[in-house]
Amino acid sequence: MEAFAPDLSTYALLTGVAVLTGFVDAIAGGGGLVMMPALLGAGLPPHLALGTNKLQSVFGTSMACWNYWRGGLVDWRHNWPWVVVAFAGAAMGAWLVQQVSPGALGYVIPVLLLAMAAYVILSPRMTDEDAHIRLTRGKYAPVAGAIGLYDGFFGPGTGQFFTASLVALRGQGLTRATANTKLLNAATNWASVGMFALGGKMVWLLGLSMAGGGMLGGYLGSHFAMRHGARIIRPLIIVASLGLTARLIWGWFAG
Template identity: 35%
Template sequence: MLDLVTVTLASLFAGFIDAIVGGGGLILVPALFSVYPSAAPATLLGTNKGAGVWGTGWATAQFAKRVQLQWSALLPAAGAALIGGLGGAWTVTLVSAEGLRKALPLILIGVLAYTLARKDMGRTHAPLHSGRTQALVASGIGLVIGFYDGFFGPGTGSFFVFLFVRLLGYDFLNASASAKLLNTATNLAALALFAIKGHVWWHIALTMAVANVIGSLLGTRLALKHGAGFVRGVFIAVVSALILKTGWDAFLK
């Protein structure tokens, strides 16, 4: 019973952070591995997706009520993200992700340094593209980061946010809202594969899903209330935490 309470609380906090800027897996995945150390990793990752997909889906719906999402660009991008996620999940069964595991902290340091250097980046919503061009760029982001999510995963939501800000000219609030839709697609792709293989503890995942949605609701409301500047601050904090976590896993663990 205590184990379930622990992972449920972790899921609540993960949903809260994930709704604002992504990075919920940084909280929930380690919690699952800590509480259930003897379980198969695939089962814990599948259970994580079984909980997290509800939070990202809920956040997408809440953001859509208050933020004018570019559906003509985002729906094709979500489809590309789903395809990329499936491709990444298939590829990881054939190729080791060890090289990417060691490169990830360095990539994240680059993302953080760029964000800090460009103090005005993402504070104003000024899309750089429109129409078909915006859809193509968004779909490219969806395909590449979707593949990364299926292949490896840590920081997927943060990468979506960063690239929407950098390549599409969105502010951090619109980028976060848009990222939720694509992250939902990649989560669905991964969940489908894990479920087919029987790697989801549904009785635990559903309990965590309720907590994840509650956390997502709280995080979404906070992001909408405080705007792009607040989301940018949380983004910097989450990426900093990801650098520490992935650096520890890659070089010190």
Template identity: 40%
Template sequence: MQEFIANLDIYMLLFLFFAAFVAGFIDSIAGGGGMITIPALLLAGISPLQALATNKLQSSFGSFSATLQFYKKGYINLKSSIPFAIISFIFAAVGTISVQFIQVEFLSKILPFLVLIFGLYFLFSPNIKEMEKTKKLNRAYLSLAIALVGFYDGFFGPGTGSFFMLGLIIIGGFGVMQSLGQAKLYNFSTNLASLIFFAIGGHMLWGVGLLMALGQFIGANLGSRAAILYGIRIVKPLVVAVSFLMAAKLLYEQF
């Protein structure tokens, strides 16, 4: 690990720190931070598996930072959210273990269209509100949705925060801010599960990951504060923009 850090000059280390900072800011509001950090890690000459593992380390700090801010402002009810966080942790762990046995090519082909549909839903749906509406929460359906997204994050990952938000809005009946806050909690849970199993596998670059974690933590702190301050005025347009950019990037990589 130390040898690898020594091979990176100060400018590359600053680049990785800044990439994590920007990713943390954007991810805390709209998701999609991995679109920035994973290419940055690969650009630094890190192998794909190490990049995925190290990305989970630094993104865990970002999702924790954002979760903390949303909790302080009352957008997360831990009593009702912790069981779902546990479900997401368990299924993310299963997904991380299962990745070596599952063909992900099909998912990689349909993912851009799923992300695009999410962006269009966020842009045009009248159900996107600042605060939650009358509860129509079905715990069984929401548990299933969170389990599926958690499993997905364990072995693939792009757009996880967006899919959590979509489930919380459509199935849970939550508003944007409650959905965003809870999505950060569940995303932290899935990141932590994947982090543990990647670390056990010995694929983690701890020095690089912790440097980026500092940038992620600061960026996510500022991003979540901006989301709380400006609400749907900043969340909705940024979610739509990030969704369209993510879909375009994924389509470009395929074709």
């Protein structure tokens, strides 16, 4: 098992960052490319950073999911097959990333995120109105599984991928798609946490401290999204997608 011993200032700084990422994730996703550089910059080895990030993220995502469910926007009975396949995909991805380097994904993800941002900008269907369903519930399951696999393997941008696919392929209004994204993302995060824990890739005390910040951010962000709906979610998804892409491209040049 890899070792890392953060000091008290590191705990405080990263817990503060977790509040911000929990808030952003609850609305638009994309907190991972804020949190991952913060963890790496604090000195965590890459696999420990990935595992600890999942540990802190799962609590904020679950808090946001619970809030959306209380608001009547999450339909568990309808979505449970996607939850199962997304969970399985994430477990596989988290196992794979512990076997190989995820570096090559850095060249693929900016293209995917830019395409998703372009879809949000150009599509008139990114509203709170439900639209035409392009894939049946069964045919959407492989999409959920593939996004889950990606989340377990690397993760940043998962929320945007789930939301955009639910809008484009399942015809869901943007606020409802954002709420169901939290359900699917909670499943993928719990699967990833289990696999990283089994592999000994966690800094438990740091991750749980950050989880408190993530829960606060997730609670505030989900309430904010339900109050303001698509008119705030849509621009935040665009900003988050372009920001994640810029951060990844900068990483190419910064080495």
